[in-house]
Every structure is written in C-alpha cells, then in structure tokens.
Amino acid sequence: MNFKEKNDIYVNIIEERLHNIIPEVNGYCLDIKEAMSYSLLAGGKRLRPLLALAVADLLDKPLQEVVNFGCAIEMIHTYSLIHDDLPAMDNDDFRRGKPTNHKVFGEAMAILAGDGLLNMAYEIMINDAVESKSIEKMRAAGIVAKYAGALGMVGGQVIDLQSEGKTIESERLKTMHKLKTGALIKAPVEAAAVICGAEKKEFELLSGYAANLGLAFQIKDDILDIEGTVENMGKNPGKDSSCNKSTYVTMYGIEESKKLLETVTQEGISCLEAFGNKAQFLKELALSLVVRDR
Numbered sequence: 001m002n003f004k005e006k007n008d009i010y011v012n013i014i015e016e017r018l019h020n021i022i023p024e025v026n027g028y029c030l031d032i033k034e035a036m037s038y039s040l041l042a043g044g045k046r047l048r049p050l051l052a053l054a055v056a057d058l059l060d061k062p063l064q065e066v067v068n069f070g071c072a073i074e075m076i077h078t079y080s081l082i083h084d085d086l087p088a089m090d091n092d093d094f095r096r097g098k099p100t101n102h103k104v105f106g107e108a109m110a111i112l113a114g115d116g117l118l119n120m121a122y123e124i125m126i127n128d129a130v131e132s133k134s135i136e137k138m139r140a141a142g143i144v145a146k147y148a149g150a151l152g153m154v155g156g157q158v159i160d161l162q163s164e165g166k167t168i169e170s171e172r173l174k175t176m177h178k179l180k181t182g183a184l185i186k187a188p189v190e191a192a193a194v195i196c197g198a199e200k201k202e203f204e205l206l207s208g209y210a211a212n213l214g215l216a217f218q219i220k221d222d223i224l225d226i227e228g229t230v231e232n233m234g235k236n237p238g239k240d241s242s243c244n245k246s247t248y249v250t251m252y253g254i255e256e257s258k259k260l261l262e263t264v265t266q267e268g269i270s271c272l273e274a275f276g277n278k279a280q281f282l283k284e285l286a287l288s289l290v291v292r293d294r
Helices: 003-020 029-042 047-058 067-083 100-105 107-132 135-148 153-163 170-180 183-195 200-227 247-253 254-270 273-290
Strands: none
Touching: 003 029, 003 047, 003 100, 003 135, 003 273, 029 067, 029 107, 047 067, 047 183, 047 200, 047 273, 067 100, 067 107, 067 135, 067 183, 100 107, 135 153, 135 183, 153 183, 153 200, 170 183, 170 200, 170 247, 200 247, 200 254, 200 273, 247 254, 247 273, 254 273
8 A cells, every 4th residue: 555545544534533523512502613613624734643543553553542632633733723823923814725713703713713622622532531441541641731732832832922023043943843833743643652552662763753753844834934835835925034933944044944854854764764664654754744835
C-alpha cells in the first residue's frame, strides 16, 4: 500500500469520527453546534489525528484505540484557529478558503464555539479513558492538556503576541514555534505512543520525530507566508510581514529557511530509522509537508 492509499484510509476514519463527534442537540445548543461544526468540518490536512493513527499502526495496535484522542486534538487545534483568527489576535477574514468563524457567527459566538470544542475534546478523552479503564489513556489525556495549555500552545501564543513589532533572538523564535505549533504536533504522537504501550526508547524516538516535524511545519508556514497564494492556502499570505512578526524568513532569509527546513525534516526522519520499514508512512508524511503548498 502506497502513501496516498494509506493516507486516504486514515483520513476516511478521521472524517467519519469527526462528523459524528458532536452529539445531536436541540434548542439553543443547535446554534453553538452549528458554529463548532462549521470550523471543525471545514477540511484541512488532519495532520494531528493522522499522526495518532500512524503511530498506532507503527506499534501494531488497533487504530480505534487512538482515534478519539486524535480527533480530540483536532478539536483543540480547531478551537485554537477560531480564537487565533479573532480581531483581538490575528484578525483574519479567511481560513481554509472560507470566511473565518467570527465573520459568519460573530465574535461572541466564535469565542463560545472555540470554548465548546476545547471542553468537548477533554470530555471525549476522559470518557474514553474511563470506559476502557485505561490508566494509559488518562496519562495520554494529561499529555494533551499540558501541550494545549500555558506550558504549550497557549504559552507559544503569548510569546507571539508579545513579540509583534519587535526583533527577537533566534532562541526565542524557536521556543515560540516549539510551543505555538510544535506542541499540538507532539501531543498526538506522544499520546498515541503512551496508549499503545511504547517502550521508553520508542517513546523518545517518536517524540524526537514529532518535535522536528513541528518545527519543520512552522518553517514551511513561514515560507508559504511569502511564497504562497490565496488560492492554494485558503487564506491571505503575507499576514506575518504585514503585522511585522518575526519568522524564520525574516530572521534567516528565504533560501536559508529552505535549507533549515530540509535539515530539520531529515533530523526528524532519522529518529525513525530504528523502526525500519514500519515507519515508512511517517517518513513520507514528513517529506510531503516539505513540498506542500498550503
């Protein structure tokens, strides 16, 4: 089975679960469900749940063991995008080729939609852990909570806001991206590894892969902010430069950023060598993110 065939299998499993993950509701809840579903089901790469399923496959465990956690992390990621697009943050009008949540439902409902997705994500993970009586799943939920919070993604967003209009040091830039983008890429890999009973060395190697993948993903995003098009990206490029944000491109230039992207990607792939051919999908996934146009 080639990369695309396996990717399609994973995505089909993910999409089926996401389309059924928000329960049927009545009354006032219909409004918040509509706003939550609007962003959650808008498409995208589904990178985070993909990573969870791929790790389960790598460790020879059933995909259904991790699908709830992968999709919960996708819900957390979606909430972060809704809030990130708000006027108080990045003030974006388009996301994935569609008007952003607050442009459709208003700022107040967009905030609540993000809150709803965040809290439902934890509900899903905790219920899964309780129903399966799995201490490993409780530990995995703790990993996700850490990476989504003030010591992870939220902390990275704080650095991002504080750094606007300023020249920052390279180490601060790396820390910002490690938290803001990288944390929610490490979360599904580490959570799935714990759920699937990875040995200590396996966990460390997978975590190293995810850390490099997260950094590579952000470097590529910085490059696309300069070279990307609204048709491919589904949002307006050039946003970082117009807001005077520090990026890898502003710090190192476009060509050096591309070299860094290749280096970091290869470092991530090297973490998978011990897994042999079983890690082929994860290796090709990393390479596919280097050449993406959105």
